[in-house]
Amino acid sequence: DQQVKQNSPSLSVQEGRISILNCDYTNSMFDYFLWYKKYPAEGPTFLISISSIKDKNEDGRFTVFLNKSAKHLSLHIVPSQPGDSAVYFCAASTTLTGTASKLTFGTGTRLQVTL
Amino acid sequence: DAGITQSPRHKVTETGTPVTLRCHQTENHRYMYWYRQDPGHGLRLIHYSYGVKDTDKGEVSDGYSVSRSKTEDFLLTLESATSSQTSVYFCAISETGQYNEQFFGPGTRLTVL
Numbered sequence: 001d002q003q004v005k006q007n008s009p010s011l012s013v014q015e016g017r018i019s020i021l022n023c024d025y026t027n028s029m030f031d032y033f034l035w036y037k038k039y040p041a042e043g044p045t046f047l048i049s050i051s052s053i054k055d056k057n058e059d060g061r062f063t064v065f066l067n068k069s070a071k072h073l074s075l076h077i078v079p080s081q082p083g084d085s086a087v088y089f090c091a092a093s094t095t096l097t098g099t100a101s102k103l104t105f106g107t108g109t110r111l112q113v114t115l
Numbered sequence: 116d117a118g119i120t121q122s123p124r125h126k127v128t129e130t131g132t133p134v135t136l137r138c139h140q141t142e143n144h145r146y147m148y149w150y151r152q153d154p155g156h157g158l159r160l161i162h163y164s165y166g167v168k169d170t171d172k173g174e175v176s177d178g179y180s181v182s183r184s185k186t187e188d189f190l191l192t193l194e195s196a197t198s199s200q201t202s203v204y205f206c207a208i209s210e211t212g213q214y215n216e217q218f219f220g221p222g223t224r225l226t227v228l
Contacts, residue, residue, distance in 0.1 A: 105157030
């Protein structure tokens with residue numbers, strides 16, 4: 001049962017335009033959400049996060065929006081650049097033993113930014 | 116970049132052999148995690164540690180064990196490797212537990228023949 005879903009396996013956007021990546025979740029216990037970017041043969045790199053008590057967080061070209069009632073979050077990249085081409089993972093956090101946190105990941109969306 | 120290294124980076128082994136993967140950090144972070152990445156599944160948590168000698172199971176822990184005898188090292192052992200354990204393994208660390216990002220190592224690609 002996939003608790004975090006990224007329904008678009010791929011997305012192609014022109015350089016300079018907005019990229020919008022979407023993520024849906026089913027577990028109401030998720031209290032923190034993150035986006036990671038991954039290049040081939042590298043580990044995921046943290047991009048931006050948002051707490052469940054907020055509905056928006058911005059960091060430079062990246063903005064994450066959270067709609068708790070719809071259990072939906074999205075990542076906006078404006079303007080998109082060729083270096084943004086990568087696989088983007090949405091992740092949701094729950095608390096474990098010893099206050100560690102488990103990240104539940106979506107299956108990723110491959111973003112290609114074209115010239 | 117967070118100081119996380121994983122060794123080996125690539126390994127090919129045969130079914131039934133034991134395998135140990137190492138994660139080493141220089142950040143002195145308390146929390147360490149092992150994930151595996153497979154097509155169609157994203158990353159899934161195998162085991163995690165919330166302190167030296169404090170470990171617990173994640174969602175896909177069968178066939179794996181871990182040990183953490185010092186802050187900087189977290190070992191993942193496949194007691195008897197199977198072909199279903201062919202995967203890319205990522206170690207992650209975080210300074211605090213809740214409401215905090217995890218930083219990932221470069222990964223180990225393991226192939227079990």
